[in-house]
Amino acid sequence: MVEMVHILGLDATAGEEAEIPVEIIEMAEERQRCRAAGDYARADSLRSAIGEQGYEVRDVPDGFKVVSTR
Numbered sequence: 624m625v626e627m628v629h630i631l632g633l634d635a636t637a638g639e640e641a642e643i644p645v646e647i648i649e650m651a652e653e654r655q656r657c658r659a660a661g662d663y664a665r666a667d668s669l670r671s672a673i674g675e676q677g678y679e680v681r682d683v684p685d686g687f688k689v690v691s692t693r
Contacts, residue, residue: 643691650669650673651689654666654669654680654687655686677692679692
């Protein structure tokens, strides 16, 4: 069930949200700027780097959301 909650994107309803480190938020913000500028290779690289740190960036209508994958 825990994995399905994550897969369905319902993490926020499953309990407390963990505090996201500032460095991860900064990387996600840079990724957003790269996407806006059309630098998709750099944006993908940042998404991968964020993933390696145990977080996932989700694009939402008003920007992005970062969630822990651990």
